[in-house]
Amino acid sequence: MEKRTDKNVYTILFAIAMVFVVGSLLAYTASSLKPAITENERIEKQQNILYAMGFNENEENTIAFVSTDTVAGLFASIVKEQLVLEVQDGKLIKEQTREEYMAANNGQEPYLIDVKKQQAQAKQGNPRKLPLFVSEHDGETLYVAPIYGKGLWDAIWGFIAVDKDMIVRGTFFDHAGETPGLGANIKQRYFMDDFYGEHLLTSQGVFKGIAVAKGNNDPKNERKEDYKVDALAGATITGDGVSAMIKADLGLYVPFFQNLNK
Amino acid sequence: MGLLSKKDTKLITDPLADNNPITIQVLGICSALAITAELKASLVMGIAVLFVLGVGNVVISLMRNIIPSKIRIIVQLIVVASLVIIVDQVLKAYAYELSKTLSVFVGLIITNCIIMGRFEAFALGNGPWRSFLDGIGNALGYAVILVIVGFFRELLGSGTLFGIPVLGDAIEKTGVYSTGYENNGFMLMPPMALIIVGLLIWIQRSRNKNLIED
Helix, strand or coil: CCCHHHCHHHHHHHHHHHHHHHHHHHHHHHHHHHHHHHHHHHHHHHHHHHHHCCCCCCCCCCCCCCCCCCHHHHHHHHEEEEEEEEEECCEEEEEECHHHHHHHCCCCCHHHCCHHHHHHHHHCCCCEEEEEEEEEECCEEEEEEEEEEECCCCEEEEEEEECCCCEEEEEEEEECCCCCCCHHHHHCHHHHHCCCCCECECCCCCECCCEEECCCCCCCCCCCCCCEEECCCCCHHHHHHHHHHHHHHHHCCHHHHHHHCC | CCCCCHHHHHHHHHHHCCCCCCCCCCCCHHHHHHCCCCHHHHHHHHHHHHHHHHHHHHHHHHCCCCCCHHHHHHHHHHHHHHHHHHHHHHHHHHCHHHHHHHHHHHHHHHCCHHHHHHHHHCHHHCCHHHHHHHHHHHHHHHHHHHHHHHHHHHHHHHCEECCEECCCCCCCCCHHHHHCCCCCHHHHCHHHHHHHHHHHHHHHHHHCHHHCCC
16 A cells, blocks of 8 residues: 555645745745844954954954953954045046945945955956055054955955055955865964955055965965965965965055055 | 663664664664764764654654555654754744754755664554654664764764864864875765764674674
């Protein structure tokens, strides 16, 4: 005798019921948790930007952001300006202050600009909006730019702090799904710290970027004007992704720094 | 032995040794290769699988009499995928730091053949309590191998354990490195995980001849 659960009608009804139950369960979970998740992501973005600017609670080898309670206050006091640049075909066509940008965009803060969406916009030939966070601390001005690219499995992104000559003063990298122990190590101190002091421009002002290079023969990273940092073993494609996003995204800011130093 | 009968105890202890999911059943090899370059990642993955396999086995076992056999694999996949996604979302909302650490494992857990393997081989034919024990036992057996492989790969590949340097400083040439010892970068590559798993299988079978198939 055929079992009840082998019948076609039963199978189809079961499948429909399952899709309905699982679908509503997931939809309910996602929508009810969304506000909390968005808030966490917003805080994280502020923590990332502050981290690149050198504000953290790091111990010797670990990465620790400023705590979630203090981040909003610190962000407000350290980040003096959030500029929004618009570039098209390598030219700077517009520069907005935070107030101007917020007035034109329903009060959206510039640091919440979605870099990924802006990349897609630029691909279609539209001008690209580039957020730039300016901090003043100890009499020094730093500029932090977000960058976004792809690693081996998924997205990678970061925040790079540079001074007015585009010398790197801090970095933060993160990833969505790189291999733990290999590509995921772009989030480790020893990788991020290597970028400190690296030059992005030649002395003539030509943008070179920073390549994540194998066989760099500079494990202590003493040469700061070679446009290279030491690669991670076993993470070639993630490393290439980091080189590529620095080159593509930071390169867009060059006109701004040229104007700055005129 | 109040809590567990002898048969129930075997469900937990067997997968730790003579019926180990990785070395005997050859399940979950993919993730054993992928994430064992670091001890910490191995441990986190072990705990995540422990949770998913324990709960998943119970859910499948409770549903075992109503699942249509024609689409049972899809049903299993949906159960494990929804479980993992819900946990990931809850962690993102209430334990954001932890979710950042775990998020890379989410995909690995869903596609881990050890989960589907135990659903199919055990939970579909046994009651919830026994399925739960089977899930815990197999996940522990899996975690043990992962931690052993992770230990050797991180120690020999990076000279660290849990990210803490234990052999001295490779660049400043202190500790063991002063004798001319070098980290073996090849240990960080996935093939070396396969070789270590192979060595474990060799050791296990040489100690217990019953495991050798003709």
